[in-house]
Amino acid sequence: MNQPIRRVALFCFLLIVSLLVSSNYLQVVNADSYKARPGNMRTVYDAFAYPRGQITTADGTIIAGSKLSGGITLKYQRTYPQGSAYGNITGYKSPTYGATDLEFVLNKYLQGTDSSESVANFMDTLTGKDKKGGDVQLTLQNSVQQVAVNALKEKQGSVVALDPTTGAILAMYSSPSFDPNAISSNDGDTAKAAGETLDKDKRKPNLNHATQEIYPPGSIFKVITAAAGLDTGKFTESDSTGADARQWPQNSTGYTIPNEGNVPCNGTDLKAALAQSCNSVYAYVGTQLGAATMSEYAQRFGLNNPGLKIPTPVSASHYPTPDKLAGNINALAQASIGQGDTSLSPLQAAMIAATVANGGTLMQPYLVDKETAPNGHVTYKGQDHRHVLSQVVSPQTAAQLDDMMQNVVANGTAKGLGIDGVKVGGKTGTAQRASTENPLAWYITYGSVNGKSVAVAVLVQTDNPKLRDDISGSGYAGPIAKAVLEAALGVGQH
Secondary structure, eight states: OOHHHHHHHHHHHHHHHHHHHHHHIIIIITHHHHHTOTTOHHHHHHHTSSOOOOEEOTTSOEEEEEEEOSOSSSOEEEEOTTGGGSHHHHOOEETTTEEOHHHHHTHHHHHTOSGGGHHHHHHHHHHTOOOOOOEEEESOOHHHHHHHHHHHTTOEEEEEEEOTTTOBEEEEEEESOOOTTTTTOSSHHHHHHHHHHHHHOTTOTTSOHHHHOOBOOGGGGHHHHHHHHHHTTSSOSSSBOOOOSSEESTTOSSSOEEOGGGOOOSOOBHHHHHHHTOHHHHHHHHHHHOHHHHHHHHHHTTTTOTTOBSSSBOOOOBOOOHHHHTTOHHHHHHHHTTOTTOBBOHHHHHHHHHHHHTTTEEEOOBOEEEEEOTTSOEEEEGGGGOOEEEEOSOHHHHHHHHHHHHHHHHHSTTTTOOOTTSEEEEEEEEEOOOTTSOOEEEEEEEEEETTEEEEEEEEEEOOOGGGGGGOOIIIIIHHHHHHHHHHHHTOSOO
C-alpha cells in the first residue's frame, strides 16, 4: 500500500474511532444530563407510560398510586387517595412540574429504574411481563396520622411522632397542607392552575414545615440545658443551682431575663425550675456552663447538623457556635432558654423527647420502612439501616431528665396532660418572636406503656392578635400532642 492510501486509511480509521467515542459519550456518559433536560418530553412520556409504584403507610393505606388516564402519550396519571393528609410528605409527580419530596428522592425506586431492580426488570422483559414501578412502604401509621390531622384541624402548625427506640417516624403532619392531585394532573391547564395557586399562598402549604422550617423553641430547649448541667456533673437534679428565683442576672438594674409574669420560682433546683419553666434558673445554668459546653450538648441532641435526611433533607436546627457567643453573656443566657438565635424544626423537637425516652440514646429518624421491586423482591429494609445518631447523655442523666419531665406533667406547666396508666413526661414552651408577632406554642412529650414508647412534638402558630395573651404550650399544643400520643400507644379513645 502506497503512502497516500495509507494516510487516507489512517484518517478514516481515526474518524471512525472519533465517531464511536463521541456516540458512546453521548449515549452513556452524558445520557443522564440529556434525559434531565426540561425540553426532553420523551423522558416525561416514558415516565407515564406504565404504572409508577405505590407509596403506602406501615398499616397498608395507599397514599400515592397510579391510574390509567385514557391518554395516548401520558398513559398513566399519579393519584393521591388521602389528599392533603400526606401532601407535603409525598410531594407530587407531575408531567408539568416534575417531582418533589419523596416522589423526587425515591424516584428511581418508584419508577422501577433503580440498579437494585435491574435483574428483576431484565427477567420481566424476557418473560414478557408488563413494566411497572417498585413500591415503597413508609413507617407512618395512618391511624396515628389521621389523629394528628384531625387534632391540628385548621390550626397552623406541625406534629411529629417517633418511636424513640428505632427512630421510625410514626406520624408527621404540617398544616396547612395541600392536595397533590390537581398539580399532578395530566391536564396541563389543571396542573398549571394548581401550581400558580400554591405559588401565591404565603403559608407555603406544599412545604413540609415539620422538617423544612426552623423556629424559636422557647422553653422546650431547657431540656437540653438541664441535660448539659446534669451530664457534666456541675449541677444536680434537686440541689439549688444558686440562681435568683426572680430574674437573671441577680440584682441587675440593666438587662434582665425575668420569669414569665415576673413570678418567682418555687425552687431554684433544676427539677423545680423545669416544672415551673423558670427562665432565671436556666439562663443562669447556661451561663455557668459556658458557650462551648452548651454548644456541644446542643449538637449532641442533633442541632447544627446540615446532613440529616429521612431520606428527604431536613433543615438544620440551629444553636449559636461558641465564637458567636464569645463575650456576649446576654446572648448565651437567651440561647440557653431557647430564645435569641436558637431555632429548631418540629422533627428536632421530637428528637429531644425521644432521646430522654430512650435512655439518652438518639436514633437516626427515618421514614422508609421497605422498598419492593416490581417482582415482589424486597430490595431495602429500613430496620437493617437503623443506627445511633448520638449517645447524647449517660443513662443516669437520662433517668434524671425522665424524672424531671414526668414531674412537669404531674406538678408543673403540663399538669393535666398525663394519660391514665401511662408513664408520661413532657415540657411546654412558649417561644417569643418579634414584638409584632404572636408567640409560638410548643409541647414535647413521650409515653411508655406495655413495653412500647412514643415521643411527640407539636408546634402551633396563630397570628390572631386577640389571642396573643392566651397562647401557651400547654393550652394550644398540649391537647394535640396528648391525642397523638394516645393513638400511637393504642390507649384512650379516638
